Amino acid sequence: SRELLVLTYGALVAQLCKDYEKDEDVNTCLDRMGYDIGIRLIDDFLAHSAVKKCCSYSETADMIAQVAFKMYLGVTPSVSCSSAAGNEFSLILDKNPLVDFVEELPAERASLCYCNLLCGVIRGALEMVHLAAEVTFLQDRLKGDAVTEIGITFLRKAEDRKHKRN
Amino acid sequence: MAIFSVYVVNKAGGLIYQLDHYAPRADTEKTFSFPLDLVLRPHDERVVVAFGQRDGIRVGHAVLAINGAEVNGRLTADGKDVLEFLGNPANYPVSIRFGRHRLSSNEKLMLASMFHSLFAIGSQLSPEIGSSGIEMLETDTFKLHCFQTLTGTGRLRARLCGGCHGARPPHASVAAGIKFVVLADPRQAGIDALLRKIYEIYSDFALKNPFYSLEMPIRCELFDQNLKLALEVAEKAGPFGPGS
Numbered sequence: 168s169r170e171l172l173v174l175t176y177g178a179l180v181a182q183l184c185k186d187y188e189k190d191e192d193v194n195t196c197l198d199r200m201g202y203d204i205g206i207r208l209i210d211d212f213l214a215h216s217a218v219k220k221c222c223s224y225s226e227t228a229d230m231i232a233q234v235a236f237k238m239y240l241g242v243t244p245s246v247s248c249s250s251a252a253g254n255e256f257s258l259i260l261d262k263n264p265l266v267d268f269v270e271e272l273p274a275e276r277a278s279l280c281y282c283n284l285l286c287g288v289i290r291g292a293l294e295m296v297h298l299a300a301e302v303t304f305l306q307d308r309l310k311g312d313a314v315t316e317i318g319i320t321f322l323r324k325a326e327d328r329k330h331k332r333n
Numbered sequence: 334m335a336i337f338s339v340y341v342v343n344k345a346g347g348l349i350y351q352l353d354h355y356a357p358r359a360d361t362e363k364t365f366s367f368p369l370d371l372v373l374r375p376h377d378e379r380v381v382v383a384f385g386q387r388d389g390i391r392v393g394h395a396v397l398a399i400n401g402a403e404v405n406g407r408l409t410a411d412g413k414d415v416l417e418f419l420g421n422p423a424n425y426p427v428s429i430r431f432g433r434h435r436l437s438s439n440e441k442l443m444l445a446s447m448f449h450s451l452f453a454i455g456s457q458l459s460p461e462i463g464s465s466g467i468e469m470l471e472t473d474t475f476k477l478h479c480f481q482t483l484t485g486t487g488r489l490r491a492r493l494c495g496g497c498h499g500a501r502p503p504h505a506s507v508a509a510g511i512k513f514v515v516l517a518d519p520r521q522a523g524i525d526a527l528l529r530k531i532y533e534i535y536s537d538f539a540l541k542n543p544f545y546s547l548e549m550p551i552r553c554e555l556f557d558q559n560l561k562l563a564l565e566v567a568e569k570a571g572p573f574g575p576g577s
Binding site: 206207209210211212214217220238295296 | 484511533537
């Protein structure tokens with residue numbers, strides 16, 4: 168059934184490419200769909216994995232890589248912290264099952280983020296546990312980079328600033 | 334050994350699902366002659382027993398039916414006021430059924446919201462930060478178990494003291510998640526596992542249903558069926574919990 172998922176995902180991206188001319192539109196659409204999935208997937212993840220609440224950003228990033236990715240995609244990306252402030256992490260995927268049947272992006276779709284759905288899913292899931300984050304692809308094997316790298320930047324919570332006064 | 338009911342409260346405090354699995358109906362029907370030795374008084378929309386407990390008729394029980402016909406709030410089936418009817422010796426002997434009244438759906442909604450607020454207050458009163466909130470409420474006839482998920486779209490903000498000029502009053506924001514509340518017999522064990530199971534069932538049959546919108550009342554057949562199955566399994570396990 169993994170194959171069916173990969174094929175379905177491929178068909179989805181292909182259809183979106185037909186529907187939208189610009190790559191950015193396709194990317195946005197994938198991200199939004201991923202977000203809608205993420206806000207529901209987080210409860211499924213918490214219900215089935217029974218993990219405890221994470222106390223730090225690095226714990227959260229580790230959780231995503233080692234438990235969530237394993238559970239849903241069967242791969243375990245490696246995590247590295249890429250900022251001194253401790254709020255930027257990258258997940259490096261050696262193997263990305265979603266691109267099993269894709270060799271490379273077509274020439275006219277050079278800036279398409281094929282797996283942008285994943286970014287949306289992570290963003291949506293984090294938002295539901297009150298962690299605002301920006302998730303993007305830093306490197307993409309489909310675009311010629313060596314590995315696929317997803318960057319997660321945890322944003323400062325907006326509420327803290329609102330209550331500064333009185 | 335029973336599980337009485339299940340409530341699911343969304344992040345804003347609204348009731349999105351309710352199931353009455355087992356209601357211990359302790360109805361008592363008796364024939365009375367004038368004068369009635371029970372003292373009845375109106376309460377809310379019902380007529381309840383205020384004094385004169387006997388034979389299974391307890392204080393707080395409401396008048397459910399007169400002469401076999403169900404009463405409609407404070408009026409009998411034919412529209413007469415119940416207290417007037419029972420004050421008239423010509424109507425006796427009369428057979429009255431007493432019992433605990435069932436909660437109406439509006440009442441359940443209100444009570445669920447109240448519990449949600451109490452839960453929030455409970456987490457804030459905790460001397461330790463990061464309290465899990467009310468997990469269990471015990472009475473002599475039932476135990477209420479509550480499990481709150483970590484997810485939540487909104488934050489409940491509460492100011493703990495009014496603003497003093499210049500100083501910044503401490504405020505605590507409580508992340509609200511979905512709450513699963515189970516009311517069960519005090520001797521029933523394994524409710525923790527049951528709450529986790531209900532969370533799983535919710536994530537499987539409500540969240541994964543593409544036509545179900547988050548935070549809305551759950552109207553999914555599969556959720557109902559699986560929940561009832563889970564309750565039956567938990568009940569069969571009895572006072573020792575499942576897996577023993």
